[in-house]
Amino acid sequence: MAEAPGDIEQLIDLMARLPGLGPRSARRAVLLMLKKRGAVMAPLATVMAQVAVSARDCARCGNITNSELCEICRDERxxxxxxxxxxxxxxxxxxxxxxxxxxxxxxxxxxxxxxDAVGPDELRIPRLVERVAEEGITEVILALNATVDGQTTAHYIADVLTASGVSLTSLAQGVPIGGELDYLDDGTIGAALRARKRF
Amino acid sequence: MAEAPGDIEQLIDLMARLPGLGPRSARRAVLLMLKKRGAVMAPLATVMAQVAVSARDCARCGNITNSELCEICRDERxxxxxxxxxxxxxxxxxxxxxxxxxxxxxxxxxxxxxxDAVGPDELRIPRLVERVAEEGITEVILALNATVDGQTTAHYIADVLTASGVSLTSLAQGVPIGGELDYLDDGTIGAALRARKRF
Structure with missing residues (x-):
């Protein structure tokens, strides 16, 4: 009475853990892969296995990379x-x-x-403080999400870095390019109004 | 200026070909896999490679299986x-x-x-005619989708099998269990009305 062979069920279960895919869409995705075994499934499995081995965090900034340092950290410019x-x-x-x-x-x-019991040491905050001291950083741009947790983290980092004397900035808040006022939330409209500039 | 290492870009491209995933959600899925390399990505790659090799079509019915015949065809009951x-x-x-x-x-x-230039020989229709003759089939249930192509195919199969004398049936059409009339399309309501039965 099993719908599919065991390994296919296992594949569906694993696919269903990915964001954007539930059990139904994971099943549809696996069926498409089974139809296109040569063109989709085999290369996908190969590349995935390769990335699982080669990908690591950049030792300096935490970006995903295949080497010790990521492309951006290696770029002297x-x-x-x-x-x-x-x-x-x-x-x-x-x-x-x-x-x-x-x-x-x-x-x-x-x-x-x-x-979720995430403190500064679970994040790369101590490493950030070291970098600011070691790399001749003049400005730290806090590009954290405009959520409660993001802004709490931004304030914490600002506190920690005040002593270093580095200049601290954050992304501007306002109306998105192409955005229509009618569709914006009140918080964004308020922020855009408070940060209004000369036309 | 590349966002991600080449093999990760390739993985995102391949994932984006799956139904239900576009470029954005493929990127999110790959980022989750990169975060959970051990728990999600490595097992997913392993199972996928295994299925790509082991999965095949059942020689009799076309179901997906790991053997010559699928579980259902092997089950004598x-x-x-x-x-x-x-x-x-x-x-x-x-x-x-x-x-x-x-x-x-x-x-x-x-x-x-x-x-799409799909004729009877591109489908398993000749094999169906053989099976009806060989396996002592008394009833063929045409459980094709209630779409134009599905119903065209059902009529074609009915024509081809008429000579065999086998009994041909199709799924009942009507109101789905739990369905509300207000949300049903006119075609379904019409079909349910025409096929009404004594209460």
């Missing part, structure tokens, strides 16, 4: 003295897609959270 | 003389989850489609 602090690699990728930042990053690996 | 014709393995799984059918299946592998 990016030693601008500006350090952008982000929660996660996803945020680093988002900033890189924007292409506006030319300095280096520091990936915390999460936010402080009393609920 | 299911040689009931009833054969349920479905489009895809997904449909077979759905019927097995229901648990109401005790006979065997025949998976066509798709539907006839003039647009």
């Amino acid at each position: 990016r030693a601008t003295g500006e350090l952008c602090v982000v929660e996660d690699v996803a945020d680093l990728w988002a900033l890189e897609r924007g292409g506006a930042f030319k300095g280096r990053y520091h990936v915390l690996g999460g936010t402080l959270s009393a609920l | 299911r040689a009931t003389g009833e054969l349920c014709v479905v489009e895809d393995v997904a449909d077979l799984w759905a019927l097995e989850r229901g648990g109401a059918f005790k006979g065997r299946y025949h998976v066509l592998g798709g539907t006839l489609s003039a647009l």
Whole structure:
């Protein structure tokens, strides 16, 4: 009465753990893979196994890389003295897609959270303090998410770094480009109004 | 300026080909895998490689299996003389989850489609005709989807099997269990009304 052979059930269970996929869509994904065993499934398995072995955290900034240091930390042109602090690699990728930042990053690996018992030592905060002292950093940009946990973490980091005398900045808050006021939440409209600038 | 190392980009591209995942959600899925390399990524790669090698189509019915014949075809208790014709393995799984059918299946592998140039020989229709003759089949249940292509295929199969004298049936159409009339399309309500039965 089993629907599928054991290893296929196991594959569906594992796929269902990925974000964006539930049990139903994991089953559909596995069925497509089974239809395209040569074109999708085999290469996917190969690349995945390879990445599982080769990927590691950059020893300096915490970005994902295949070497000791990531591409950005190895790039001497990016030693601008500006350090952008982000929660996660996803945020680093988002900033890189924007292409506006030319300095280096520091990936915390999460936010402080009393609920999940995440303290400063679980994140890369001690390493951030060392880097600010060692790398001639002049400005630390706190690019943390505009959530409660993100902002708590930003304030904690600001406290810790005050003694170093480094300049601390954060991302501007306001209306997104292309955004319509009617669809924005009150908090964003309030922040954009408070930070209004001369036209 | 590359966001991620090459093999990770490749993994994101491959994941984005799965149904239900676009480029954004593929990236999120890969980031989760990178966070849980040991618990998710490594086992996923292993099971996927294993399935890519071991999975094949049942030589008799077209179901997915690890052996020459699938579990259902090997189960002698299911040689009931009833054969349920479905489009895809997904449909077979759905019927097995229901648990109401005790006979065997025949998976066509798709539907006839003039647009996609799928003729009877691209599907397992010739094999179906052979099976009806060889296996002492008394009833063929056409459990094809209630779509135009599904119903075209059902009519074609009915034509081909008429000469064999086998009894041909199809799934009942009507209101789904728990369904609310207000949310049903007109076609379903019409079909349910035409097929009404004594209370």
